[in-house]
Amino acid sequence: MSRKKAVKGKGSSKSPKASPSSGRTGKGLAAAAAPSSGLVYPSRPSISNSGEFYDIAFKVMLVGDSGVGKTCLLVRFKDGAFLAGSFISTVGIDFRNKVMSIDAVKVKLQIWDTAGQERFRSVTHAYYRDAHALLLLYDVTNKASFDNIRAWLTEIHEYAQQDVVVMLLGNKADSTHDRAVKREEGEKLAKEFGVPFMETSAKSGLNVELAFTAVAKELKHRTMKEPDEPKFQLQEYVDQEMRTAGCCRS
Numbered sequence: 001m002s003r004k005k006a007v008k009g010k011g012s013s014k015s016p017k018a019s020p021s022s023g024r025t026g027k028g029l030a031a032a033a034a035p036s037s038g039l040v041y042p043s044r045p046s047i048s049n050s051g052e053f054y055d056i057a058f059k060v061m062l063v064g065d066s067g068v069g070k071t072c073l074l075v076r077f078k079d080g081a082f083l084a085g086s087f088i089s090t091v092g093i094d095f096r097n098k099v100m101s102i103d104a105v106k107v108k109l110q111i112w113d114t115a116g117q118e119r120f121r122s123v124t125h126a127y128y129r130d131a132h133a134l135l136l137l138y139d140v141t142n143k144a145s146f147d148n149i150r151a152w153l154t155e156i157h158e159y160a161q162q163d164v165v166v167m168l169l170g171n172k173a174d175s176t177h178d179r180a181v182k183r184e185e186g187e188k189l190a191k192e193f194g195v196p197f198m199e200t201s202a203k204s205g206l207n208v209e210l211a212f213t214a215v216a217k218e219l220k221h222r223t224m225k226e227p228d229e230p231k232f233q234l235q236e237y238v239d240q241e242m243r244t245a246g247c248c249r250s
């Protein structure tokens with residue numbers, strides 16, 4: 001399979017009109033965004049010398065209330081670091097790219113970090129349509145952020161594609177003393193809405209890699225599934241991986 005090259009670096013914009021691209025050329029938002037159909041199928045090898053090559057690309061959006069840890073989760077996944085210290089709320093929308101190797105296929109995730117603050121909601125709405133997957137976060141130490149998940153799911157149903165992959169994440173699982181939402185409550189809500197669920201911690205790294213890998217696997221399987229290949233079971237995969245890792249992987 002021929003491979004495309006992922007645009008490296010970071011983009012940022014408050015404009016909902018920015019249109020995605022294959023990431024083959026240029027830098028920044030306009031160049032890194034994918035066609036509105038979303039998927040990028042490489043048609044010929046890249047001639048560029050720098051950056052990482054990929055076979056398929058998907059857009060993943062991080063959504064949820066302000067302060068639940070969306071930016072920290074992305075930074076942990078991308079850079080392996082935790083943004084400790086004062087909380088700097090995201091303004092508008094921002095993205096980072098990461099290429100993962102999934103079953104010998106190079107999958108590029110273009111991950112959009114949205115602002116949780118209400119005043120940026122209309123900006124975020126404009127991006128839902130192009131998303132292949134949504135990671136919906138609440139903060140296990142903040143009951144209101146959990147209670148708002150129903151409203152977020154309503155919003156997702158209204159603005160996102162019908163077949164978008166949604167995964168519910170209870171973040172800040174490291175904060176055992178401040179916990180306000182039990183794991184079972186998260187599991188129950190996820191079951192009610194038929195979405196996969198896991199708890200994460202951007203601080204410790206718990207399940208961060210797993211969350212993105214699971215989504216990338218699901219998207220890759222949907223796109224490249226052989227006719228006789230069984231459907232990928234996302235929650236089963238997550239449960240199995242957590243069992244293998246003794247429930248605590250980073």
Ligand SMILES: Nc1nc2c(ncn2[C@@H]2O[C@H](COP(=O)(O)OP(=O)(O)OP(=O)(O)O)[C@@H](O)[C@H]2O)c(=O)[nH]1
Nearest residue numbers: 066067068069070071072089090116172201202203
């Ligand atoms: N203990 C703990 N703190 C976290 C974790 N993730 C994020 N935080 C803290 O929570 C605060 C908010 O994190 P952000 O990632 O900026 O939150 P956000 O969801 O991006 O917020 P908006 O950009 O306003 O939507 C910061 O002070 C982080 O240090 C985590 O897993 N554990």
Ligand SMILES: [Mg+2]
Nearest residue numbers: 070071089090
């Ligand atoms: Mg943020």
